[in-house]
Amino acid sequence: MSYRPEHKIQTRARIVEAARRLFNRHGFEQVTIDQIMADAGLTRGAFYHHFESKDxxxxxxxxxxxxxxPFASAAQDIDDPLRLARMLIDLYLSDEVLENIDMHCPLYALPSDVARAGLAPQQAYTDLIRGMSHVYRSALTGVRDADRRAQTMVSLCVGGMVLARTTNDPALRRSLRASARHQALSLLKVH
Structure with a gap:
């Protein structure tokens, strides 16, 4: 039985989505290929039709x-770079995103795992950092230190979420994210 090309694309997407959720919840080392494939509703044998390795x-x-x-869908209708940057900061550091483990960004959900992973995961992580920096950089057209500001905003957003995820104190969680948000938004202001 042969499948249409879109079936292979859809199956691969199911595997990737199952893996993303499980990695976010449990980390790279704790998740097996069997768990991923079961979550995707597929057999282990199907894994090797789509991927050479877990890495x-x-x-x-x-x-x-x-x-x-949630950032990708929210950003589709925004064509103003400054508005997009502000929206990304607000959403990234929101209660909604913090509370939804399945949607956590790998930048704050998986940094230790990625640091120990192979080159391909590290490159994917690097691309996420660059993509987020690009959103902020685009909002700072004509600003002399735009690259530094953009990287600082990424650091504030990711760092704020990393720290917020590690504490069991709700007030501290809010305060850390509010402080990161305030500082990141202040970097968008052109003096």
Whole structure:
């Protein structure tokens, strides 16, 4: 029985989505190929029709965040770079995103795992950093230190979420994210 090309694309997407969710919840080392395939509703044998290794799948899962996250859907209708940058900061540091583990960005959900991973996952992670920086950089056209500001905003957003995820103190969680948001938004102001 042969499948249409779109079936293979859809199946691969199911595997990547299952992997992304499970990696976010449990980390790279704790998740097996069998768990991923069961979550995707497929057999282990199907895995090797789409990926050569778990590392390759991990890289695909990290990369998939650019299209499967709340930021991508919210950004579709925004053509003003400054408005888009502000929206990204607000949404990234929101209660909604913090509370939805399945939608956590790999930049704050998986940094330790990626640091120990192979080159492909590290490249996917690097691409996410560059993509987020680009959004902020685009909002700072004509600003002399735009690259530094954009990277600082990425650091504030990711760092604010990393720290917020690690504490069990709700007030501290809010305060850390509010402080990061305030500083990131202040960097968008052109003096």
């Amino acid at each position: 390759q799948l991990y890289a695909a899962a990290v990369s998939s965040f650019t299209t499967c996250n």
